[in-house]
Amino acid sequence: MQKKKDKTVRRRIILLPLLLLAIWVAWQLTVRFEGGEPALHFKDLPSIVSSNQTLSFTVTDSNSGLRKIWVAVLQEGKETVLLEKEFPQKGFLGGSDVKEVPIEIPLEPKKIGITDGEAMLRISVRDYSWRKWWRGNIAYIEKTIGIDTHPAQIEVLTNAHNVAQGGAGLIVYRLSETCSKNGVVVGDNYFPGMSGYFQDSLMMVCLFALRHDQGADTPLSLVAVDEAGNQSKAGFYYHILKKRFKTDSINISDRFLDMKLPEFDVADDGANTAVEKFLKVNREMRAKNYDSIVRVTNHTDNVMYWKGAFGRLPGSANRATYAEARTYYHNGKTIDHQTHLGIDLASVAHSPVPAANAGRVAFAGQLGIYGNTVIIDHGFGLFSLYSHLSSMSVQEEQMVEKDGIIGRTGTTGMAGGDHLHFSILVHNTFVNPVEWWDAAWIDNNITSKLTQSIVGTP
Numbered sequence: 120m121q122k123k124k125d126k127t128v129r130r131r132i133i134l135l136p137l138l139l140l141a142i143w144v145a146w147q148l149t150v151r152f153e154g155g156e157p158a159l160h161f162k163d164l165p166s167i168v169s170s171n172q173t174l175s176f177t178v179t180d181s182n183s184g185l186r187k188i189w190v191a192v193l194q195e196g197k198e199t200v201l202l203e204k205e206f207p208q209k210g211f212l213g214g215s216d217v218k219e220v221p222i223e224i225p226l227e228p229k230k231i232g233i234t235d236g237e238a239m240l241r242i243s244v245r246d247y248s249w250r251k252w253w254r255g256n257i258a259y260i261e262k263t264i265g266i267d268t269h270p271a272q273i274e275v276l277t278n279a280h281n282v283a284q285g286g287a288g289l290i291v292y293r294l295s296e297t298c299s300k301n302g303v304v305v306g307d308n309y310f311p312g313m314s315g316y317f318q319d320s321l322m323m324v325c326l327f328a329l330r331h332d333q334g335a336d337t338p339l340s341l342v343a344v345d346e347a348g349n350q351s352k353a354g355f356y357y358h359i360l361k362k363r364f365k366t367d368s369i370n371i372s373d374r375f376l377d378m379k380l381p382e383f384d385v386a387d388d389g390a391n392t393a394v395e396k397f398l399k400v401n402r403e404m405r406a407k408n409y410d411s412i413v414r415v416t417n418h419t420d421n422v423m424y425w426k427g428a429f430g431r432l433p434g435s436a437n438r439a440t441y442a443e444a445r446t447y448y449h450n451g452k453t454i455d456h457q458t459h460l461g462i463d464l465a466s467v468a469h470s471p472v473p474a475a476n477a478g479r480v481a482f483a484g485q486l487g488i489y490g491n492t493v494i495i496d497h498g499f500g501l502f503s504l505y506s507h508l509s510s511m512s513v514q515e516e517q518m519v520e521k522d523g524i525i526g527r528t529g530t531t532g533m534a535g536g537d538h539l540h541f542s543i544l545v546h547n548t549f550v551n552p553v554e555w556w557d558a559a560w561i562d563n564n565i566t567s568k569l570t571q572s573i574v575g576t577p
Contacts (some may be wrong), residue, residue: 153182157244157258165226168238169347170268173177174201174224176242176415183247184215186255190224192231194238194266199231214247228266235266264538270351271296271343276322277568280339280355284362285331285442287543287550290355291572294321294343301343309342310546313499315421316569324569326500328545331442331458333366335359362551364442367459371397371449375535380530383487394449400488401447401455408487413547415482415494416502425476425497428558430474430522432472432539435464441551461504461542461547468537469510469529473522475503475541475555480517480525489540493525507532 157180167173178188190202201224206217228234240262245255273297282288290303292312302311303325312323329337341353376393383404385396439459447455474495481502482494489506493513496502509529513519528539543552554560 120299122195130416145264153248153250153256155180155182155246155248157185157246159242159244159258159260161200164262165264166262167265167267167347167348168228169345170227170228170229172348174226174240175222177219177221179219180215180220180244180246180256181215183255184199184209185217185220186215186245186247188220188222189241189243191241192224192233192238193241194233194236196230198241198370199233199458201226201231208247214215228268233266233524235268238264238266240264242403254500265347267345267347267349270349271298271301271345273301273341273343273351273353275341275353275355276572278356280357281360281564282327282329282339282357283360283551283554284329284334285364285551286362286554287326287328287545287564288357289329289568290325290341291568292323292325292341292353292355293319295321296345297321298343302341304338304340304342305329306333308548310500310548313419313421314422316499317573322572324499324547327546328550329359331362331364331460331551332550333359335361346477362442364444365440366444366446367439368446368448371447371454377534379535394454397449398455404487405457408489409516411486412494412504412544416496416500416544418481419496419500419502419546420498421480423498424478424518425501425521427476427521427544428561429475429503429552430473430496431475431552431556432464432466432470432528432541435466435470435539437462438465439463441549441553461506461540462552463538463540465538466528469527470537470539471524472505472508472526472528474519474525476521478503478511478519482516483511483515484534488533491526491529492532492536495519495525500546501542504540504542504544506542507534507538509537 150253157178160177162175185206188204191198191200205216209216242260244258248255250256274293276291276293280288280290301323302309305327310325310327312325314320314323316324337355337359341355344350376397380396381394383400385399390396390399441462443459445457445459446453476497478495479498481496486492490504491508491511493511494502494504507529508526511526513525528537530537541552543550543555
């Protein structure tokens with residue numbers, strides 16, 4: 120009996136390692152024959168490739184690890200390999216420790232002998248699985264891409280462009296192909312060109328402007344970026360007229376501060392006195408308000424709603440001019456400097472305010488130092504702004520006709536007396552409203568150029 124027990128024990132001792140080995144082999148086979156394909160994660164898989172572009176993606180395989188990455192371009196039967204990279208195996212039975220690899224491949228068609236037109240991008244990734252007769256799981260992508268190494272051509276269709284400091288201008292040009300970005304660069308500022316005015320979708324209209332502080336040495340040029348990312352530039356004739364702007368001194372009294380500051384929600388952090396709170400409004404809030412205006416004017420309709428000279432507040436007198444350099448005083452001490460980017464027009468209190476021209480109401484609401492404000496989009500990046508209103512009679516997205524009443528003058532915002540603050544903007548830039556009140560200036564600088572371009576269209 121004891122011998123039988125000993126024999127059974129010996130058999131178990133022999134079988135246990137064999138069982139463990141069988142379990143280990145089964146586990147290894149399961150791991151080695153895993154069926155998960157490698158994954159490709161693209162930042163941006165281009166549909167059009169320019170003369171100099173980078174193909175960026177990440178390859179991952181969390182199971183058996185990465186074995187090989189291969190990238191090629193096929194065009195007219197010729198295959199050009201861009202990348203072929205293999206990763207070492209970890210032992211005879213092991214996979215790879217490489218589970219993730221970021222890839223960046225420069226695509227320079229001219230260097231590798233690929234011409235403009237269609238091509239096939241091919242990407243293959245293998246792992247260390249034993250599937251498919253030890254060749255591993257494979258992830259494979261084919262994508263037809265366009266090769267475009269030639270930038271768009273820009274043909275300027277308008278002639279002289281005389282632009283005043285703080286003024287606006289218009290240029291018409293034709294592109295040789297559709298471009299994702301095109302327009303006029305004025306110093307460090309960009310003004311987008313827009314289609315829609317002409318039947319030819321490649322004929323572009325661009326309203327541009329100079330800030331009041333951009334002088335005669337400001338460079339202007341046209342730029343276009345096609346869908347492949349190729350950039351082209353073109354010059355055009357222009358002349359910048361230098362302007363001098365007025366200065367003004369404004370005394371900030373304690374009575375004014377007591378009257379106006381409660382209108383503004385000024386945090387007490389670092390602003391304990393009335394003057395400190397005023398400065399937070401006049402500086403920080405002013406800058407935030409400008410950012411809000413830019414967000415509104417970033418969206419414009421490619422429809423020219425307006426026609427003829429812009430109107431002004433009836434029976435009004437100028438109280439302050441465009442680009443007026445203001446120095447603020449309190450108790451005889453200089454406390455701030457700001458630039459007034461509009462014209463203040465005063466009539467009788469709560470005077471009806473007419474729209475200066477036809478357009479779409481892009482904004483109607485409270486706007487910090489500007490108080491109750493209406494902004495009208497006149498199309499193609501041209502906007503008018505009406506501030507310090509006591510009341511508003513229009514809503515956003517409402518269409519208005521020229522001389523339609525949009526509100527009444529008032530003292531909301533940083534206004535010391537009842538008046539209308541009126542501004543004209545070209546995209547993100549405040550310009551001199553006087554130009555837009557002048558029918559002759561509009562004809563010479565805007566409408567005649569559009570008419571001449573229509574006549575010259577083939």
